[in-house]
Amino acid sequence: MDNLLVAENVSKSFGEFKALNDVSIAVPRGSVFGLLGPNGAGKTTLIRIINQITMPDTGMVLLDGEPLKADDIRHIGYLPEERGLYKSMKVGEQALYLSQLKGLSRPEARKRLKYWFDRLEIGDWWNKKIQELSKGMAQKIQFVVTVLHEPKLLIFDEPFSGFDPINANLIKDEILRLRDAGATVIFSTHRMESVEEMCDHIALLNHSEKILDGKLIDIKREYRANTYEIGLITPDHTSTEALIREHFELIPANFKTINEEFQCKVKIPENTSANQLVNFLTSKGQLTHFVEVVPSANDIFIQTVQNN
């Protein structure tokens, strides 16, 4: 597979504390790569190593197959979790300054900023000072500055914090649009529903080590439990339950539907197909609800970290 960014056996210690222990990840080109893990797992350290803010003790990072070099910062856009802007500087000046640090010329930066400011409808903020803006407004400007130099690798650390749902959605759409335009995205967050929505690949760090990685779909397949959620209209719920228990493993469940029906989760053995379960159920009553229980990113996260 074609990987834009590869980290090989990266380790980093701060004094006695081992922040990363032999971590390797591969970020496929054109994907959204979720970097997940509990607080203090080492995500930020890994991201800082990719950004050359911190140097790894051992291991290396390759961008486009080449070891990272100082000039590569032009190809990376990084939105850190701890972020801010100069409070007393005007929005426009500040955005121009930060873009120029990323290697854009002043006129080019101005042109692109105008495009983005119009796009996010923040054009009239140009002469405002940051301290006059709300947190969400400042976040928008930071987002623009991160993507302005059209880097091939975008790194977002909790990009949605501080946004209301409407703006969070707006930013999510922009990130996906940038991916469709060819950018590769590394995305670190604790919000599992956005992982679900956006990530193609994930890597899970815990206690400075990588404990899981791969395509999100593959991981879900791996974590499927052959469990189905069913709704069945029968005259007598108690006898139905007993009947199912005779053949399958039953887990009580409660979900909302429009029918008054018997509800439960059923786990079938590995070698049984879903059809057999359906056939069995339809013979007992009217089947109104039948869906495979797919493990959510949230479930996988909690399960893996707790078992680790």
Added chain:
Amino acid sequence: MNHLSLIIQREYLTKVKNRAFIIMTFLSPLIMVGIFSLVAYLSSINNDNVRNISVLDESGLFISEFESGDNLKYKMVTGENLSEAKKTVEESGDYGLLYIPKVDSLDELAEQITFYSEDSPSITVLDNIENTIEDKVNTIKLKDAGMDPEEIEALQIRIDTKLETFGGEQTSELSTWLKLGFGGLSGYLLFMFIIIYGNMIMRSVIEEKTSRIIEVIISSVKPVKLLLGKIIGTSLAGVTQFLAWVILLGIFATVLSSVFGIDPAAAQQQQALEQAQALTGNENMLQEFMTEFFKLPLLNLVIMFVLFFIGGYLLYASLYAAIGAAVDSETDTQQFLLPILMPLILAVYVGFFTVFDNPHGTVSQVFSFIPFTSPVVMLMRIPFGVPLWQQILSVVILFATFIGTVWFAAKIYRVGILMYGKKASYKELIKWLKY
């Protein structure tokens, strides 16, 4: 445009455009001129106050001795005894009554003269009275001893010690004053510059940390470059402010003296003038001043001023930046600032007391080699003539230490700017050096 010049430009412009900075630039010289004028004005009204003193001279020796001046008027009292005179003076609200009793001998007189007043009389008044009486009594005694006071006056001679170095170079006390002035001024200037703009750098580092922009910036720029740009940008702003102060001070002083007729510098100038005249005994003092001025090792002074100024300032500036990176807010800086300020203040004290007393004494020499005090102390010593090898050695030590502190500061800075909400201790800092 490359990163460094971009950073310098930003640091410079944000400092110079800052409202507080602009206000301080204009206000400081105004305040200085204002205070000088106020002091000049106040002392002038103070002297306007005329003091009337009644003199009851029963001895009859001093009838025509007391000369009234602008601020001190003497009035001879006649026809009243002491208690009557006291009452009159007290009722009239005059300053006081000088009572000279009639006595047999002059020695007795010296102990019996009394001054009555509302409250303790001013020293200047007493001086004036005592001098007058002493002069008169001395004259009488000289005459009694058979000597002519005028003759004695004529016999007295003023001594002007001519100064010459072993090398045959003629010097004067004026040149010593000039050297003190030069050394003191440059040393003190550096001291002030370090404190004002070092603090400014520290605050600017703290600002980047608390506003959390730092991580955004250093994903584009190496921290050392940011540090360097910050120091240079702030220094340029500092130089700009200093120049503005000099120019504005000149303008304000000129305007003030021409418009209001108050010359804030007049008092000092006059004093300096008198002092210089007394010292040299030379009427043409400007010429003298210029000759002495050009006798100073000017080229040496200027070159060394620039070197020590840059070296000393950068040495301290990098430490200030390191402190800024180590703390989370300005209130946490105290414990780290103290060890920086100590050597600086020590340097100024050593400079003003030890060096001025003996520029080439052991203490002066030692302190002019220690890199944390050498910029101030050596700058004060140089006008008195320091061997070139000493100057060069001191500069070399200073710059070697400077490289060391920059390395140290950069390490602390690199780690510190990413440490949020952690209270740094010295132990912590040493750990950071190993990261």
